[in-house]
Amino acid sequence: xxxxRADAVRNRRLLLDAAAAEFAEHGTEVSIARIAARAGIGxxxxxxxxxxxxxxxxxxxxxxxxxxxxxxxxxxxxxxxxGALLEFMAGAIELQCADRSFCQAVTANTRQDPxxxxxxxxxxxxxxxxxxxxxxxxxxxxxxxxxxxxxxxxGVSQATAPLGDAVPGIxxxxxxxxxxxxxxxxxxxxxxxxPRSLAPESAPMPGSASVPAPDSDPVPPD
Amino acid sequence: xxxxRADAVRNRRLLLDAAAAEFAEHGTEVSIARIAARAGIGxxxxxxxxxxxxxxxxxxxxxxxxxxxxxxxxxxxxxxxxGALLEFMAGAIELQCADRSFCQAVTANTRQDPxxxxxxxxxxxxxxxxxxxxxxxxxxxxxxxxxxxxxxxxGVSQATAPLGDAVPGIxxxxxxxxxxxxxxxxxxxxxxxxPRSLAPESAPMPGSASVPAPDSDPVPPD
DNA sequence: ACCTGAACACCGTTCAAGT
DNA sequence: ACCTGAACACCGTTCAAGT
Numbered sequence: 001x002x003x004x005r006a007d008a009v010r011n012r013r014l015l016l017d018a019a020a021a022e023f024a025e026h027g028t029e030v031s032i033a034r035i036a037a038r039a040g041i042g043x044x045x046x047x048x049x050x051x052x053x054x055x056x057x058x059x060x061x062x063x064x065x066x067x068x069x070x071x072x073x074x075x076x077x078x079x080x081x082x083g084a085l086l087e088f089m090a091g092a093i094e095l096q097c098a099d100r101s102f103c104q105a106v107t108a109n110t111r112q113d114p115x116x117x118x119x120x121x122x123x124x125x126x127x128x129x130x131x132x133x134x135x136x137x138x139x140x141x142x143x144x145x146x147x148x149x150x151x152x153x154x155g156v157s158q159a160t161a162p163l164g165d166a167v168p169g170i171x172x173x174x175x176x177x178x179x180x181x182x183x184x185x186x187x188x189x190x191x192x193x194x195p196r197s198l199a200p201e202s203a204p205m206p207g208s209a210s211v212p213a214p215d216s217d218p219v220p221p222d
Numbered sequence: 223x224x225x226x227r228a229d230a231v232r233n234r235r236l237l238l239d240a241a242a243a244e245f246a247e248h249g250t251e252v253s254i255a256r257i258a259a260r261a262g263i264g265x266x267x268x269x270x271x272x273x274x275x276x277x278x279x280x281x282x283x284x285x286x287x288x289x290x291x292x293x294x295x296x297x298x299x300x301x302x303x304x305g306a307l308l309e310f311m312a313g314a315i316e317l318q319c320a321d322r323s324f325c326q327a328v329t330a331n332t333r334q335d336p337x338x339x340x341x342x343x344x345x346x347x348x349x350x351x352x353x354x355x356x357x358x359x360x361x362x363x364x365x366x367x368x369x370x371x372x373x374x375x376x377g378v379s380q381a382t383a384p385l386g387d388a389v390p391g392i393x394x395x396x397x398x399x400x401x402x403x404x405x406x407x408x409x410x411x412x413x414x415x416x417p418r419s420l421a422p423e424s425a426p427m428p429g430s431a432s433v434p435a436p437d438s439d440p441v442p443p444d
Numbered sequence: 445a446c447c448t449g450a451a452c453a454c455c456g457t458t459c460a461a462g463t
Numbered sequence: 464a465c466c467t468g469a470a471c472a473c474c475g476t477t478c479a480a481g482t
Binding site: 103106107151152154155156158160162163166167170173177181183184185188190191192193194195 | 325326328329333366370373374376377378380381382384385388389391392394395396398399400401402403404405406407408409410412413414415416417
Binding site for chain 2: 454
């Protein structure tokens with residue numbers, strides 16, 4: 001890890017910055033050639049640092065999740081836990097809506113990536129802490145969890161982001177609606193318990209090599 | 223419209239059925255070659271019926287929106303308007319989660335398509351009627367609209383669908399949470415009014431030629 | 445070790461040749 | 464009028480040749 005050549009670490013940084021900017025502006029369908037050109041490196045160099053375009057997406061997606069976690073941690077000591085939770089959700093949604101690739105990354109298979117999984121776990125932990133504070137302050141219902149908060153953030157972002165710049169602050173309306181659902185006043189019992197992990201597949205047992213999806217082949221053999 | 227050759231209408235139906243099935247099973251990234259093979263037609267024939275893969279997606283997406291509208295209309299005479307609205311949302315989310323392409327279609331530029339726009343408008347109208355009934359019955363808050371309901375359906379679907387089959391009925395939890403936000407009990411004033419249209423761009427003024435969509439015809443004239 | 449661009453494979457789209 | 468598969472363009476990925 002620490003024994004990378006100087007030009008390699010420099011190129012890696014240039015690549016990550018260029019890719020993040022291109023993805024944010026144009027979505028994940030930008031070509032690798034364009035990203036490499038922006039970074040000032042060769043196409044082949046991209047694949048020396050990331051085996052696949054999806055892994056590059058995962059690295060950037062993970063970084064952004066970490067930024068959300070940082071923002072959440074900064075709010076953890078607040079005197080108004082309910083307001084802090086609302087502010088956390090607002091900041092996360094706003095950031096996601098400003099980045100065209102964010103919602104695409106969530107839908108993609110990026111969740112399988114270990115870095116993304118780790119960043120996602122941290123974000124859930126931060127959300128859990130904020131939610132617990134708000135719950136103790138009576139601002140949110142007893143059965144609300146950090147998983148719920150993260151998932152609701154995603155839902156509001158994904159549903160409002162494609163509306164684009166047509167109605168700039170429209171996500172605030174739906175954050176308001178969803179947050180009202182988190183309040184204790186209207187709480188009705190929920191039919192299903194909160195999930196343990198946001199990952200699609202169960203965590204691999206220690207000792208079992210994580211084998212990728214068996215039927216990932218688009219064309220079936222004959 | 224009515225003067226298509228017999229084999230053309232037959233092929234069009236085969237194509238739509240095959241594409242719908244493939245998209246539902248594997249998402250929108252399935253190749254045109256695979257869809258054509260399943261339909262038993264040549265690749266080129268696909269592009270005779272739809273100028274682009276995205277237009278094919280739009281046609282199928284529009285059909286599915288119409289199915290949601292049908293289901294909603296069947297619930298309109300219910301004696302329990304609140305329950306009918308909840309059931310409408312549940313059915314829509316369940317259908318979306320069963321179809322891998324649904325969420326991808328929402329994110330894509332499919333919204334520009336006139337057929338999709340029409341189907342979307344109808345769905346909003348149905349949701350508006352159901353919401354108005356539920357509102358009058360005191361089951362939902364005064365400021366909730368059909369747009370809100372459709373958008374919340376999308377949010378729950380998009381946020382829970384990628385979790386996949388790991389937690390089969392997890393969407394029921396988030397529908398419950400979101401629906402609690404629609405109840406009058408916890409209603410706090412919302413900072414932004416409900417949008418008029420779900421389309422990303424504003425409707426063109428009468429007399430101004432809408433530039434971006436050059437050809438609304440599924441079969442281009444020659 | 446790492447960088448690079450030419451070469452490869454795949455897929456959406458076009459089109460000349462068929463009926 | 465419509466169908467078809469070969470041909471084209473584009474893009475992700477690989478690799479032999481460079482430093």
